[in-house]
Amino acid sequence: MNEQFRIAHKLGLMFLHDTPLPKDVKAWTISQLHAKSPALGIKKIQISTKTEPKEWPKSHQPDLLERDNMFSTYKYNRKREEMGLDGHTSEAAKRDNERKNLLGKLDQLKFAHRNVYGDDQVKLRFTAFWANHFTTGNIWDNQNHIGHAIDEAILANLNGNFAHMLYKMTTHSSMLTYLDNCWSCGENSQEAIWARKDGFQAGLNDNLGRELLELHTVSPTAKYTESDIKNAANVLAGWGIWPGRITGDDELLSTEQRHKKLYEMGGTINSWDFFKKTHAEPGTKKVLGKVIPAGKGGLKHLTDFLSSHEHTINYISFKLAQHFVNDNPSKADVDYIKKAWKTGNGNLDQIHTAVIERAISSKEPKFQWPMTWLFQVVRLSGATYFKGWDELEVYNRGVMDAREIFEELGQSFWHERQPNGYPLDKREWLSGEMFERRIRFADAIYTAGYPTSNPDEIMDRIGANETTRNLVNSLSRRKDQFIALMCSPELMGLENA
Amino acid sequence: MPKLNLTRREFLKVSGTSLFLAGLPLPGFTKDKPPGTISVIMLEGGMDGLTAVPPFGDPNLSKMRNSLTPDNYLKLNSFFGLHPSFQYFSGLMAKNNASIVHATNFPYILRSHFEGQNLMQGGGLSPFSETSGWLGRSLELAKLPGRSLSLDMPLILRGTDRNDNFYPASIRSSSNLKTKLIDMISMFHSKEGSSVFKKVSKKSAQKDSIVPRDPASLAKYAGKAMSQEGGPLSSVIKVTQFDTHANQGADEFGKHGKLLKLVDEIIAGYREGLGDAWDNSIILTLTEFGRTVRVNGTWGTEHGYGSAGLLAGGSITKSRVISKWPGLAENEQFEKRDLMSTIDYRSVCAACIEKSLGLDHDIIADKVFFTPELPRVYDYIFS
Structure with missing residues (x-):
């Protein structure tokens, strides 16, 4: 060629x-x-x-709030179907509910169109790399949010800093749902104390804390311990709200009622910045030696710390080289990207430019x-x-x-x-x-x-x-x-x- | 064929199950047929051995994980029960054609899915150290070229480039494959590309078969293929989504219970498909780790260590629960959180290879698992 x-x-x-x-x-x-x-x-x-x-x-590109509302409507309609309510049990009603409220089919078409017709082909390739790095597969029905995460957390942040992209992905509904964080709370959180008093189960879920370390940042080469994982999960406790049904049993909420409840729980209806204080673990936490303050701001401290960690830079530089340069990238390729990462303090433009330079100079297919x-x-x-x-x-x-x-x-x-x-x-x-x-x-x-x-x-x-x-x-x-x-x-x- | 198409999608989305067949003797192959067949059901995500086979005789079970243990378990003996999802499997146990190994795992304690899955398939000494799998190496040692049924080639079967795979496509507007065209493409590719296209070419000469995509039908298909003269000697089925960090459930209607039901259906499918070949078959489950003893904050469990392995097939002539029970008290747990593993599951795999492919234990220990001192547990399972 x-x-x-x-x-x-x-x-x-x-x-x-x-x-x-x-x-x-x-x-x-x-x-x-x-x-x-x-x-x-x-x-x-x-x-x-x-x-x-x-x-x-625009009508085919709903914003996040609308996506949440559609998904919630879908879930409450499913509940109505389960309860056998009139107008919700026929096959036609079920199809209608899917067609009106689920976005997976539409978003996949938009993704395909972007890639086929877009004038931003290089950006789209880097977007695909990061979408794969921050995998949020379709679990717990998060299909309304995957496309939004790819467009708004990744593509829209390609010219920023890795730390920012990491934070935006970690706090996105697509990720918080996929790795179960929406339901997690600290062992000593208000929620856990109430639950124990009432004989209910409530506490930590370490799924996202673990993958944040293993897959998204430092990787196992950093030799983190179970305690690091638990503390990362404690920092994350409180983050997220499942955009589906937020009430149990047979309670059916309208969108307005749901929003009112969201304000009570997190002080906002924005699911991309949703932190439940009652679920947060009090006190500071220590992850890989770094002390992370309590409260909502703790997560940004953690993701900032992890994004500039030596092991993160090594691990992701290798992945970038393997994806764009060569299946078995040379040390020089990886070092070149690492250097750009460090020089630019994680600036993605500089990192991506380094990847481009190495990919062009390597003549390997x-x-x-x-x-x-x-x-x-x-x-x-x-x-x-x-x-x-x-x-x-x-x-x-x-x-x-x-x-x-x-x-x-x-x-x-x-x-x-x-x-x-x-x-x-x-x-x-x-x-x-x-x-x-x-x-x-x-x-x-x-x-x-x-x-x-x-x-x-x-x-x-x-x-x-x-x-x-x-x-x-x-x-x-x-x-x-x-x-x-x-x-x-x-x-x-x-x-x- | 829209109908097949729909079933297939259903299968891909709902169950996340894939089937792989391997160990197909080539025509004119002269080596004596090995004594039996070996099939592996990979349970991806970490199967909860304490839910699947609850040790109700341990007083700590109800104390620590009441909400994860089904009330209606089937009693196997005075200590171990069986999850109610295992209706078919319990029948096999009654017929002395199934056994359970409990408190077992590959020797891997770091609780990462990806390292754990790599080890359970690769069978190496450390994660990502091997580029071939323990079943692939065993088939290579037994000199049995293989064939798998899937879109990708799972690590467990890699280890011989004579392996092939098959998985019917359903793509609108594409016509039948033309052997001449594919041969031409293959010719212009280098070694690796060329050998893969050659396999496509070979397939183009065969008639497409229609295989329903639910796990039981896949297993039945695999069993039937293995029962035929000159058929494959090995198959692998993968079931995903055992990673139940939230809302795990206890009984057969819970998240974990439904997956166990799939495993039960797969075993039933194998039994039906294998027919008379059942007598010389062994089927074993494989998972990367068990789950924490205690329930977590979101009605689920976290990654653990020890789990249980299920074995079925006519090669087993006496059913038993094989276990050196470590206990569930906090000081008996691994790192005060997980069920301890007291049996190296590689030994169980080695025994199944020995029985089905007729390889010597010392060779398996050395050449397949790189651990010459690996204990032989054959007699516990097959005598």
């Missing part, structure tokens, strides 16, 4: 078939870190005339995730492979829902999965079935997506190497050529034979 496409393959999502290529590709890649990021997409699939991508309508590859194939070929935002509920004979596509592909940020995320190296993806999916999706994109560029045009534009050309030219049917091109070692990021 020519230098523009080699870099777009490693660090971006490929130039759209009709975009002019930058002359100084390194400067372009770095400038991409500050590209504007409107959610671009299409309203409807139109095969005959080309559809200009437009910004997603880098195997791409299934979802990255799929977006690249669609962009390179000019195919229209995702429905429009107005077609969410419309069956399409040729094209599946974005949600189904990710499911068949075996990779999605909305899947129910473990908090360590998807592997960054190729080893676990090297399976016959995973490769078979690439052939089938290349076929489907060709068949149902009506690409605007043919294989020869694509090869010329990207400056395909000799092996790719020989492979494509050994086949005669246009469709076979297209599949072979997209499954060539060059476009998958593997070695040539």
Whole structure:
């Protein structure tokens, strides 16, 4: 591939078939870190005339409060269904409840559109890296919040500081729900004392405290103890409110009643800054030797401390290098990123710039995730492979829902999965079935997506190497050529034979 | 096929279960057939052994975890009970075709899922030290090329690049695979890419089979495949979501109880699918750690150490609960919080390999688990 496409393959999502290529590709890649990021997409699939991508309508991008309200409405309606209340038990009512109040399907389409139509391809790749680092899979029905976390806690904070992103992710409903923190309280909190008096169970849940140390920051190399984990969990105790039903038994709340209750519990209806004093553990806590003050502000002290910890910098610099530079990054690659991290005190622009520089200077191919590859194939070929935002509920004979596509592909940020995320190296993806999916999706994109560029045009534009050309030219049917091109070692990021 | 599609989605979303088959002898393979088959059910997230097999004879059980213990457990003997979700498994115990190992685990005490899962599959001496799995290495030692049924290739089965996998796709607008095209793609890839595409090519020559995706049907499918002449000798099924930090529940309708019910259905599915091959089969569960003895603040449990292992199959001819019970009193717990592990579960795995693949214990201890002094517990399970 020519230098523009080699870099777009490693660090971006490929130039759209009709975009002019930058002359100084390194400067372009770095400038991409500050590209504007409107959610671009299409309203409807139109095969005959080309559809200009437009910004997603506001009505399809609910804010956090609205997401909370919708989710809560969904949950209370489910409760009404359980209670057998009139108008809530029919199949039609259940479907209606899902369609009106759940956002997983819509958000997955928006995510796909961003990646296919966006002018911010490098930012989107870094967003995917961090969304995987801060995995919040679909557990406890948090599907209304995953997309919001990706857009607002990660993408919106890419030009800030790692410490800020860490804090915003740790306090986001998507994370607090996924790792069970919403229900945790300190052993000596007011809540725990009341509960014990009444013979109820209430106390600490260490799930998020543990993963904050193990996966999000210092990693096990820091040799933290169970006491560090418990204290991290104690710092977190009180944070979060499950946006679903906040009352037990058969009590059914309207949105207004629910908001009133939220004010009583946390003094706000903003679920992204929700701290229940009654659940907080009194006193200071010690994590990895650092004394953390009591109260709501304690968490910021903890995340700030962890984000500049030597082990955090080592661990995440390695992950960045492994994802963008090479499956087995050299010490020099990792050191280079570490140095940028330290020099800029965790400034993400500086960290990402260092990653870009190392990825460009390393000539090794880098195997791409299934979802990255799929977006690249669609962009390179000019195919229209995702429905429009107005077609969410419309069956399409040729094209599946974005949600189904990710499911068949075996990779999605909305899947129910473990908090360590998807592997960054190729080893676990090297399976016959995973490769078979690439052939089938290349076929489907060709068949149902009506690409605007043919294989020869694509090869010329990207400056395909000799092996790719020989492979494509050994086949005669246009469709076979297209599949072979997209499954060539060059476009998958593997070695040539 | 929209119907299959729907079942599949249901399966992926609800149960999070995947199936892997391995150890498929190649045609013309001359080595004597090994004595039996081995199947592993991986319980991801940390199965609560004290809920699954409550030691009701220990006075501390009701004191420390009353809200996690089902009232309606089935009595196995004067000390151990069985969770009511295990209806089928209890029947196998009555028929002397199932056993339980309690207060056991891999020797891993640091309570990280990812290190623990890596060890339980890799069977190495420290987390992430191995790039192959203990079952894959065993199959390699027994000289049995394998095949797995899944989208990815789990670590436990890695260790021989003759392994293959299979998992039906359902992608709209894609047509049947063309062998010639795939062969061509394979030719232009280097070693690793090429060998994976070759497997795709081989598959393209076979007819697609339709496999329902609920765990019991998957197990039945696996059992049936293993029962056939020249079929796979090993399979792995994964059940996720045992990590019940909140609202764990006690009985068969609780969060943990529902998952145990899935395990029970998987074992029943195997029994049905295996048919006569049941007599030479062994099925064992595997989990990265048990859970804390005490209930936590959110009606759940945290990561622990010792758990229980379930064994089933016709290879077992006398049912028993194998345990060196450590006790639940605080000073008997591991680090004053977890059930202690008194039996190295690697020994249990080694015994199952010895029985099914006919390998010598010393070879398994040395070459599969890198621990020549690993105790042999074969007689406790199979004599």
